[in-house]
Amino acid sequence: MNRTKLAFLLGAVLAAGVANAQINQDLGPNLGPKQYRPGSLLIYPILDVGSSTATLITVTNVNTDESFVPQYGVRRGAVLARFFYVIYTTSGCSLFDIDVELSPGDTFTVLASEHVGISGPVQGWLYVVAADVNTRRAIDFDDELATTPYFSGLIGEEMVVTGSPQMYLYALPAIGFESLAETSNRNIQGYMFSDENNDGEADFNDDEYDQFPEVLSAPLFLEQTTDIFRDEVVLLTPLFRFGETINLRSNFYNNNEDFRSVFFSFNCWTRLRIRDLLPFTRDLNGVSTELETGWFWIRPDFVIRLGQFYAEPPVHGAFIHELNLGTIGYWAANILHQEGEVVPVPGAIGNRGNGLPIN
Amino acid sequence: MTRKDMVMAALALFVAAGVASAQHPEGNRPGSLLIYPLIQKTANEDTVVCFTNTNTDFRVVPGTFPPNEIRRGDVAVVWNILWALDTDPRWQKEDGKENLSPGDTFSLLVSSLGSLPVGARGFMYAYAVSPDNNIDPIDFDFLTGEAIIVGIQPQNYLFSMPAIPFKSEANKDRNQRETIQGWRVTDGAGSNNNPDGLLTFNGVEYYQFPAILYQPMYLDQGTVPGVLNDEIVFLLGRADGADIRTTVAGNVWDNRENPGSYFYDFDCWTRTRIFNLNPHVIFQNPQRNNGPDELFTGWIDARGAFGVNRVTSVPTDNVPILGAFVHRADVGAVGFTAGTLLWWDGERSGAFLAR
Numbered sequence: 262m263n264r265t266k267l268a269f270l271l272g273a274v275l276a277a278g279v280a281n282a283q284i285n286q287d288l289g290p291n292l293g294p295k296q297y298r299p300g301s302l303l304i305y306p307i308l309d310v311g312s313s314t315a316t317l318i319t320v321t322n323v324n325t326d327e328s329f330v331p332q333y334g335v336r337r338g339a340v341l342a343r344f345f346y347v348i349y350t351t352s353g354c355s356l357f358d359i360d361v362e363l364s365p366g367d368t369f370t371v372l373a374s375e376h377v378g379i380s381g382p383v384q385g386w387l388y389v390v391a392a393d394v395n396t397r398r399a400i401d402f403d404d405e406l407a408t409t410p411y412f413s414g415l416i417g418e419e420m421v422v423t424g425s426p427q428m429y430l431y432a433l434p435a436i437g438f439e440s441l442a443e444t445s446n447r448n449i450q451g452y453m454f455s456d457e458n459n460d461g462e463a464d465f466n467d468d469e470y471d472q473f474p475e476v477l478s479a480p481l482f483l484e485q486t487t488d489i490f491r492d493e494v495v496l497l498t499p500l501f502r503f504g505e506t507i508n509l510r511s512n513f514y515n516n517n518e519d520f521r522s523v524f525f526s527f528n529c530w531t532r533l534r535i536r537d538l539l540p541f542t543r544d545l546n547g548v549s550t551e552l553e554t555g556w557f558w559i560r561p562d563f564v565i566r567l568g569q570f571y572a573e574p575p576v577h578g579a580f581i582h583e584l585n586l587g588t589i590g591y592w593a594a595n596i597l598h599q600e601g602e603v604v605p606v607p608g609a610i611g612n613r614g615n616g617l618p619i620n
Numbered sequence: 621m622t623r624k625d626m627v628m629a630a631l632a633l634f635v636a637a638g639v640a641s642a643q644h645p646e647g648n649r650p651g652s653l654l655i656y657p658l659i660q661k662t663a664n665e666d667t668v669v670c671f672t673n674t675n676t677d678f679r680v681v682p683g684t685f686p687p688n689e690i691r692r693g694d695v696a697v698v699w700n701i702l703w704a705l706d707t708d709p710r711w712q713k714e715d716g717k718e719n720l721s722p723g724d725t726f727s728l729l730v731s732s733l734g735s736l737p738v739g740a741r742g743f744m745y746a747y748a749v750s751p752d753n754n755i756d757p758i759d760f761d762f763l764t765g766e767a768i769i770v771g772i773q774p775q776n777y778l779f780s781m782p783a784i785p786f787k788s789e790a791n792k793d794r795n796q797r798e799t800i801q802g803w804r805v806t807d808g809a810g811s812n813n814n815p816d817g818l819l820t821f822n823g824v825e826y827y828q829f830p831a832i833l834y835q836p837m838y839l840d841q842g843t844v845p846g847v848l849n850d851e852i853v854f855l856l857g858r859a860d861g862a863d864i865r866t867t868v869a870g871n872v873w874d875n876r877e878n879p880g881s882y883f884y885d886f887d888c889w890t891r892t893r894i895f896n897l898n899p900h901v902i903f904q905n906p907q908r909n910n911g912p913d914e915l916f917t918g919w920i921d922a923r924g925a926f927g928v929n930r931v932t933s934v935p936t937d938n939v940p941i942l943g944a945f946v947h948r949a950d951v952g953a954v955g956f957t958a959g960t961l962l963w964w965d966g967e968r969s970g971a972f973l974a975r
Binding site: 295296297298299317319320321323325361362363364365366367368369370371372375376411412413414416417418420422428429430431432433434435437478479480481512514516518520554555556558582584589591592593594595596597598599600 | 647648649650668670671672674676721722723724725726727764765766768770776777778779780781782783831832834836837873875877879909910911913914915917918919921947949954956957958959960961962963964965966
């Protein structure tokens with residue numbers, strides 16, 4: 262089917278737009294500044310801090326229960342949001358955490374550079390864990406104990422803004438994981454502690470937290486005809502503390518239902534241009550004068566850790582549409598679509614390393 | 621009633637109860653019906669709409685032969701755009717159908733729809749139908765989609781948002797009619813195969829609408845006066861939405877946990893500045909309570925409070941709505957714009973759309 266005639270229509274629209282662009286003001290980092298369902302652990306797949314690039318991280322506590330727990334002076338809707346930053350380097354990822362206490366109905370937005378402590382460049386990802394305000398232990402905060410129905414859990418969003426050499430802004434929601442803890446071990450507010458096996462990790466096993474998906478996909482990418490198209494896929498894994506290499510396979514489809522497969526790998530976190538990953542994306546139908554669209558799926562295949570082979574490692578990520586026209590970048594991002602669940606890879610040393618650290 | 625009848629009746633009840641459990645949209649997982657909350661064909665904005673068939677099963681359905689051969693992963697997708705003009709707020713429908721092969725994707729530049737006038741704004745829904753007759757809506761949970769909105773004049777920007785997918789549970793209802801591919805027809809599922817000609821979001825035909833919506837973050841709209849113009853989008857999930865005055869209720873919260881409540885009315889669909897919900901989105905005395913690093917932001921909750929039918933004057937409580945959010949920083953000819961779906965929780969019955 263050769264129906265998608267976005268060709269020069271879209272290109273012309275954008276080119277005309279840029280020709281008329283008058284940049285009156287540099288919008289720098291000082292602007293101040295089950296997907297989409299509240300959860301107890303949020304993953305933000307992109308951390309991008311540079312001299313002219315800022316990432317705004319927001320976490321919001323939708324639990325508005327202001328009532329006090331008798332004798333303890335703690336409000337039922339209060340929560341400790343524990344920010345864990347995973348900093349990517351070519352030799353591996355490092356981790357540090359910062360705590361922020363959220364009152365009932367509170368929201369907190371921070372320039373990631375304030376938490377990272379340097380102006381960059383820093384790349385990677387982060388996750389925020391709902392924890393008990395006194396003990397800092399992770400809790401099932403999306404459990405509906407609140408007096409008002411539905412007002413429970415954490416929601417979040419990140420926004421990336423760049424002022425130079427290109428100007429653009431994009432936002433994407435955090436990936437929300439619900440806690441599914443079932444234990445009699447509760448904090449003074451009544452929330453269950455989510456680390457059921459007390460291994461100091463958030464395990465994505467459908468007990469402590471939701472599982473990771475089996476397949477990731479993006480419904481749309483524009484043909485990467487020229488260098489102005491630089492769509493990127495961002496991938497992350499919680500398996501990064503033992504030098505694990507995640508191996509994936511992917512099919513990229515054009516709109517004639519032809520596809521090409523590609524096998525690739527990454528450690529901890531990656532950000533790949535699809536035009537570099539697979540040249541097929543640059544000329545989907547062999548007709549270079551017509552802009553076509555395609556889609557793709559990615560399936561985490563296996564991981565090698567400490568010499569051992571494990572199938573279906575946990576991976577999630579995002580997709581960024583990028584059209585780079587001079588000083589203007591037309592960027593938009595979404596979380597990758599998902600389907601299925603993967604069984605957690607067994608722990609490594611001392612049963613550690615199959616989840617995300619929360620202590 | 622014979623013993624066999626009693627057993628069958630009991631089974632039917634069991635099945636109906638089983639498939640009627642509360643279901644809500646599952647975020648970004650494929651579904652049988654997609655809702656795109658924001659479609660624009662205006663002088664300032666155009667929209668690229670995409671839907672993709674992630675079913676890549678090319679096996680031929682037995683009993684079908686060329687040229688009418690049908691593969692297991694084939695599907696037809698019917699799409700409907702509900703639109704109105706600012707100058708003429710009567711709601712109208714633009715529709716079409718596309719056949720998708722296994723693994724196929726289809727993109728549509730909305731401005732290329734000649735019958736849609738410039739200035740049209742609204743939302744779109746697309747649903748899977750049987751490629752056998754192009755009529756029967758089917759449980760085919762393999763569709764994903766996305767919309768890209770391109771700002772043209774006087775500002776230049778681009779943002780995208782995924783379609784909201786709704787799965788079907790019709791395949792679990794063994795009483796329901798089966799298509800030649802083995803998918804079950806959604807219309808009438810869970811009701812003893814009594815089709816009503818509607819796409820019903822009752823947890824069986826399609827997952828329910830959510831009970832509550834959230835936007836995690838907006839910047840204090842007074843931070844840079846006149847520049848920040850965040851917008852919120854609401855749509856009513858009812859085929860008779862054009863006749864219903866819908867009231868959304870909720871709160872805009874600042875970062876000191878102070879809520880400003882609001883009631884906001886719209887017909888069928890709306891895209892409005894959040895300032896119009898409540899001026900509390902401009903913080904009069906912004907203060908930090910989470911340390912010096914904190915930026916001045918707030919969040920929003922929303923629920924469909926009630927609707928009143930203009931024709932019959934019949935009120936309905938707890939009407940089903942969906943929504944999206946557009947961050948806007950308008951800096952001269954450059955628009956720093958980003959779109960996202962609203963978060964949601966809970967389930968709400970009562971949504972239905974026309975086939």
